[in-house]
Amino acid sequence: MSRKPAASTGAARIGRRRTPPPEAAGGRLKLSHLRLIVAIADSGMVSAAAQAVGMSQPAASRMIVEIERLLKAPLCERLSRGVRLTPLGQALARHARSVLLVLAQAEREVADLRAGRRGVVSLGTVAGPAVDLVAPVMGRVRAAAPDLEVEIRIDSSNNLARELLASRLDFIIARVPDEFDAQAFESVVIGVEQAHLLVRRDHPLIGRRTLTLADVGAYEWVMQPRGTPLRRAVDVLFRSANIDPPRRFLTTTSIFLTMMLAASSNAIGPLAIGAARFASESMAPGRLAILKTDFSLVVQPYSLIAMRNRPLSPAAQAVYDIILSQALPGSGRKT
Known part of the structure; x- marks a missing residue:
């Protein structure tokens, strides 16, 4: 009795699934990859990033290697303390934030x-x-x-x-x-901000009828950091009057600290009109006052x-x- 011919080897090849190489297995970025790269961008340390996403540091290191294999490029540069993302890593982190958002x-x-x-x-x-x-x-x-x-x-x-x-x-x-x-950005202009000068109630300038830039420029100021709109507005105001801006500054972005420093020293704190009025009338009545000046401080x-x-x-x-x-x-x- 003749035997049935064996199935063709060609058919056997068609039905067989090829095993992809390691770097191509599941060859797409995962959400866990995106979360890790954002955590590294935020912390600058693999250990801190691993803790933020709930994995061990060895697991995070392996995942970084996995991502680099997928992208065929390095993501991080090791520093003496921590890591720094490469330009490719920074681009990935930026897009990862958007995806996660x-x-x-x-x-x-x-x-x-x-x-x-x-x-x-x-x-x-x-x-x-x-x-x-x-x-x-x-x-x-x-x-x-x-x-x-x-x-x-x-x-x-x-x-x-x-x-x-x-x-x-x-x-x-x-x-x-x-x-x-x-x-x-998409922006819509909705208002113009002006500022008052806030000082302690018994400040040496209190009681003067109208103060000039030269009068207030002699004192220490509590200001926002250089480059911020209020700081630029103060610089422009003084320079447009051909007067040197105040040379002594305490720098902070905190409204509360600005008020506390003004209340406890001879420093002058420029604050938005609404905030200055609230501080002098409601928050610290009797401790803070607004100076009367012959100029207006207008912020963009x-x-x-x-x-x-x-x-x-x-x-x-x-x-x-x-x-x-x-x-x-x-x-x-x-x-």
Whole structure:
């Protein structure tokens, strides 16, 4: 009896699955890869990054090798203390932040839809609109969404812009600093900030009818860091009058520390008008006062700023729209 012919070897090859080489196995970036590279960018240390994402340092080191095999390029440069991302690693970290933000927004949006009008909105603001705009508008936000949690950070425009770029804030009320690409942001001018000079109630200049730049320039000032809009406004004000700016500075971005230093010394603290009035009339009545001057300290206009091509979550969009309508009645939605 003749035997049936064996199946052709060609057919056997077609049905057999090839085992990919190690660097091609599962050859796409994973969310765990993205979380690790962002953690390394934030901490500059593999050990700290590993702890942040909940894995051991050896596992994190192996994952870095895995990512480098996928991308066929190094991600990190070892330093005496910690690591530094290569240009490729920095690019990956930047895009990873955006991907993780979109995923976080998706999770928040689903949760909002399931639980009703709930969620968390993180916004940042410079001092002036914090008092004059954000604080008053929170009543409207609370009425529209009682269960919405709003996180508010008050800081300089430079620091707020960095936090917005890092996806740690949904939007900000500030100015776009010169060091950043304005095309990366979508901004709407909503106000102009002015500042008063805050001092202790028994300051040597209190009681003088009208003070000049020369009068106030002789004292120490508590100022924001060099390059910030308020600091630039002070420099421009003095130089336009052909007077040297104050030479003695204490530098801080903290409004509270500015008030404390002004209250406990002869230092002069420029603060946004709303913040200065609140400090002198409500926060520390009897301890702080506003100097009467023959000049005005005008800071450049501030804007409502979001990232271009990064959609806001429904909760963030709702707060954005309420603030925009409060600042510019009749304005439309962000597009």
